[in-house]
Amino acid sequence: MHRDWLPLPVLAPVDPRCELAFEHLLRLFQQRRSGTTLAGMKVYSAVILNALVDALRTIYWFQNDLRSFLTRAGVPADVLGALPWGPGTYKRIIAQRLVDQLAGEPAVGMPILNGIIDSVVEMDEDMPHLVRLDDGKKKADDARRAVRALKDLLGRETIAERADRARREARTEAERSRVARIQRQRDLKALNDRFLALSMIPDDAASKRRRGFQFQELLRDLFALHDMDPRGSMARPGEQIDGSIVFDGSFLVVEAKWEAKPIEPKDVRDFQGKVQTKLDNTLGLFVSMSGFTDYAVEEAARSGRIYAVLMDGSDLAQVFQGLVDLTELLRRKLRHAAEYGRAMYHVGDD
Structure with a gap:
């Protein structure tokens, strides 16, 4: 007899208990894949x-911008x-340590991870903050690929649910950015009002001294608004400097x-x-409201190396x-x- 005509073996009836066990395992797998355990706690695979x-590493180029994003996403201070954070540390290391820490403490960390993921998937895929940088198109393309890879792993249904929840809770990145932008504009306007008030102070000796101190305070507040960690004036024998920032x-x-001159x-x-x-890596920023003479600008580069830029x-x-x-102006x-060996730059010079 041709083997194609061999009778099929008779299978024994399936034990109902095995069916229940299989269904239980299938539910566990589906829930795990969608990010939910039976206990209702969100979990994510190592791949996700x-x-x-990778997305956190690419969506912002500078550490300060990434830190601001994470703050807006709800990561505790x-x-x-x-x-x-700081020089010598790659963004990947920072992101890896953050994710590992949150994933390692599910009860506390998973809600924070959810907020971060919500913020990432809600980002504007045009990445305008990256496009304006040098080689911005490549940076934006890398970020888009990373965000899309995360979205693909999460699944379309999950993305839609996250988008709906984020909109309901007014936690979309667009909304957070809008609120932050409005607050920043208000803060900047308040600083501008103080700046204009200083310009009205007369040039007599007593007033000039008071204006000088108020000008330093105004600059410290301006640097603080841009997350530059300003410190006040410091003195040592024979030397006085007005402060320092981290940039x-x-x-x-x-x-x-x-x-006056x-x-x-x-x-x-x-x-x-x-x-x-x-x-060795310390630079200087000389801020003069009255500007600099041409000879002073040349003096900044006279030694063959520029130690300070002028504003x-x-x-x-x-x-x-x-x-x-x-921030962009200082960059x-x-x-x-670095490129032209001149300490003075104005917008439009390049």
Whole structure:
């Protein structure tokens, strides 16, 4: 007989208990895949968590921007404070440590992870904050790929549920960004009002001294608004500096003057001398409302190396009016100094 005609074996009846066990395992698998255990707690596979790390690594280029995003996503300040922010630490390491910590403490960490994932999947895929950077198209493309990979792993139904929940709770990244933008505009307007008030102070000796102190306070508040961790004036024998900030992982010593005339070469030379006594990666930011003479600008590069970049009243006016972002302006100044060897840069010079 041809083997195709062999009779099929008779199967024994399936034990109902086996059917129940199989259905139970199937439900567990489906619930695990969708991110829910029988206890109702959200869990995620290692693949999804790795995709989240990759998304966090790419959606923002600078650590300060990533930290602000995580704050808006609901990550507690003490959790963020425990992460290794700063120069020499890659964003992937920061993101990996955050995700591992939250996943390792499900009772506390899973709600926070849910908020982070909600914020990531709700991001504007145009990534305008990345596009405006150098090589921005590639940075934005990398971020889009990472976010889409996370979305694919979560599944379309999950994405829709998250979007609906985020909208109901007004927790979409767009909404958070809108609220943060409005608050930032209000804060910047308040600083601009103070800036304009300072410009009305007369030039007599007593008033000028008071204006100088108020100008330093105004700059500290401006730096704080941009998350630059400003510190106040510091003094040591024979030396006085107005403060310092942390910018893109580097320390900048700050000198601020509001004089009647432009700054002369001697002031620039003296300030650069102070900067040279600090750590090797320390740079200087000299802020002068009255600007700098041409000779003073040349003095900043006379030694063959620029230790400080210069900022004048026109720069500050644009910042306070919201015409240019302070963070972006400083990045352009530093890049211009690195590429062209000039300490002064104004918007439009490139």
